[in-house]
Amino acid sequence: MPPTLVTVAVGVLIGVALLGPAFDRRSLALVALAAALPNLDAAASLLASGVTNALLHSAFVPAAAAVALYYDTERRESSWLRQRYGWYGVRVAWVAVAAYAVAGIGLDLFNIDSAAVLYPLSDRYYSITGKLVLSTQEGIVQTYVEWGDGWLEVTSPGTTETHRVETWLNPSSGADGDVVRRLRFVDSGWQLVVVIIAAAAAPAKRLLDGGSD
Amino acid sequence: MPSTVVHAAVAFCLAVGLLGEFYDRRALVFVLAVVLAPEIDTFAGWFLDGAHRALLHNLVFTAVAAPVLLWDTTRESSWLRERFGARGVRLVWVGLFVHTFAHMLFDWSHLDGINLFYPITDRFFNLDGEAFFSTAEGFTQTFIEVTTDPETGQQSVDAGQGGTTGNTHVSSPVDPSPDPEPDGVDRRAPIAVQGWQLYLIVLGAFTLVAKKLQSPLPSERDDD
Numbered sequence: 183m184p185p186t187l188v189t190v191a192v193g194v195l196i197g198v199a200l201l202g203p204a205f206d207r208r209s210l211a212l213v214a215l216a217a218a219l220p221n222l223d224a225a226a227s228l229l230a231s232g233v234t235n236a237l238l239h240s241a242f243v244p245a246a247a248a249v250a251l252y253y254d255t256e257r258r259e260s261s262w263l264r265q266r267y268g269w270y271g272v273r274v275a276w277v278a279v280a281a282y283a284v285a286g287i288g289l290d291l292f293n294i295d296s297a298a299v300l301y302p303l304s305d306r307y308y309s310i311t312g313k314l315v316l317s318t319q320e321g322i323v324q325t326y327v328e329w330g331d332g333w334l335e336v337t338s339p340g341t342t343e344t345h346r347v348e349t350w351l352n353p354s355s356g357a358d359g360d361v362v363r364r365l366r367f368v369d370s371g372w373q374l375v376v377v378i379i380a381a382a383a384a385p386a387k388r389l390l391d392g393g394s395d
Numbered sequence: 396m397p398s399t400v401v402h403a404a405v406a407f408c409l410a411v412g413l414l415g416e417f418y419d420r421r422a423l424v425f426v427l428a429v430v431l432a433p434e435i436d437t438f439a440g441w442f443l444d445g446a447h448r449a450l451l452h453n454l455v456f457t458a459v460a461a462p463v464l465l466w467d468t469t470r471e472s473s474w475l476r477e478r479f480g481a482r483g484v485r486l487v488w489v490g491l492f493v494h495t496f497a498h499m500l501f502d503w504s505h506l507d508g509i510n511l512f513y514p515i516t517d518r519f520f521n522l523d524g525e526a527f528f529s530t531a532e533g534f535t536q537t538f539i540e541v542t543t544d545p546e547t548g549q550q551s552v553d554a555g556q557g558g559t560t561g562n563t564h565v566s567s568p569v570d571p572s573p574d575p576e577p578d579g580v581d582r583r584a585p586i587a588v589q590g591w592q593l594y595l596i597v598l599g600a601f602t603l604v605a606k607k608l609q610s611p612l613p614s615e616r617d618d619d
Contacts, residue, residue, distance in 0.1 A: 185527075192598065198412035199602040200609065205412075273609075284601055292594035311590035318568075319581040326593060364529040367536075371504025371522040372397075372591060374538065379496045383409055386492055390485060391415055 184289050185366040186221050188373045191380035192285035193217025197277060198383045204273040205387060216278035220286035224349040232342035234349055235290055236298035236305065244283035251275055295347065296339050305342040312337075397505050398585050399431060401592045404599025406430045406497040411602045413489045417482050418606070422489075429490040430498055440570040445560030447567060448519070449510035452502055457495045464491065507557050507565050519557035 197213035198205070223237040230237075255261045255272050263271050290297035296309035312325030328335045339345045348354055350365040368374045410426045411418060432451070439446035467473050468484050476484050500522075502509045508521030524537035540553040557563055564573040568582040587593040 195408055196602065199408055200605055280605060284598060288594060292590035310593065313588040314586040316584040316586065317581055362529055362531045364527050367526040369525050371524065372501065374522065375500045375504050378500060382496055387412055390413055390488060
């Protein structure tokens with residue numbers, strides 16, 4: 183998975199964008215936490231092998247949460263969440279689900295680290311990588327998804343059985359038997375930029391909102 | 396540059412939150428214009444070698460504009476506020492934020508980077524590296540590397556310095572190479588390269604759609 187710091191940063195960006203009037207330190211922390219939550223399946227992989235980037239990176243988790251949230255807040259006569267926390271709670275809950283899906287799972291999906299988004303229906307890892315280029319000589323060049331056998335195909339590094347996602351919690355041992363744990367913060371320039379932007383956007387939102395009153 | 400589409404997506408994602416009560420379609424058009432504006436230096440590349448990614452791609456503009464803006468908007472009779480109201484003040488601040496963070500910083504980490512301190516000094520910088528903690532090496536970061544020459548004892552700092560406007564050409568579909576173009580040159584305009592750029596486009600689109608779908612909160616309804 184991409185470093186959790188980057189996932190949290192994207193979660194913060196989503197929180198700054200969508201919390202609106204419910205934006206405060208507590209709600210932002212909750213949303214950031216929701217973004218990081220899927221990465222906990224790395225800890226679960228210590229008990230059951232091969233569930234990293236699968237168990238909690240399944241699209242069914244946020245889908246189930248969204249259905250439950252929709253049922254409670256829209257279909258029931260008196261919503262439990264709204265009664266307990268008001269509109270604030272409803273807004274924060276929706277944004278947290280969005281952060282879980284878009285930041286927590288999405289970032290892995292669009293990365294060579296890959297995510298098994300259909301787990302447990304399918305234990306295959308998916309990875310949407312490629313390029314989309316307009317060229318005056320070749321027209322539109324697109325390699326993210328490809329048509330194969332009537333299906334849209336995306337790159338897959340393997341299944342939970344064959345593809346091992348390494349994490350600092352569950353590292354593989356090197357050729358000489360030494361285990362090196364590596365906790366990654368940022369892997370590249372753009373990831374550092376995303377972290378910087380998130381760190382700047384949160385206080386900027388507070389300053390700007392405070393100044394307009 | 397990562398394509399303008401990527402810049403715009405990140406800019407929109409930031410604008411949705413930072414514009415607050417002033418968020419509307421016209422404000423988004425303003426943000427888009429802010430993101431596009433620095434690319435004018437691409438065209439300057441026809442006349443002035445190496446102008447792209449230098450002339451309008453630097454942090455000096457922000458360093459000058461931010462204090463001026465702060466001075467004007469915090470004094471009693473602010474020119475900007477009197478002329479354009481609270482909305483104008485907000486838009487200009489968000490514009491400066493988006494310009495600096497969604498555009499300059501991303502270009503800094505891309506290809507040859509940007510000419511950070513142009514025109515004070517003429518040197519391209521490229522932000523690249525990684526940071527991690529490993530049980531074998533401890534905390535390691537390679538963005539800024541300080542090395543000491545073992546023979547002379549001289550310290551050198553590598554923060555991704557590249558060439559100058561004289562010898563750096565960041566290619567673009569408008570100006571693919573520093574030499575005059577032959578006929579049939581391949582002008583390539585990347586929309587997205589690699590998963591993360593497409594991801595950022597998806598992220599920007601998602602925040603715009605989600606913002607539209609959000610039900611108004613009681614406090615927002617009062618404004619109507």
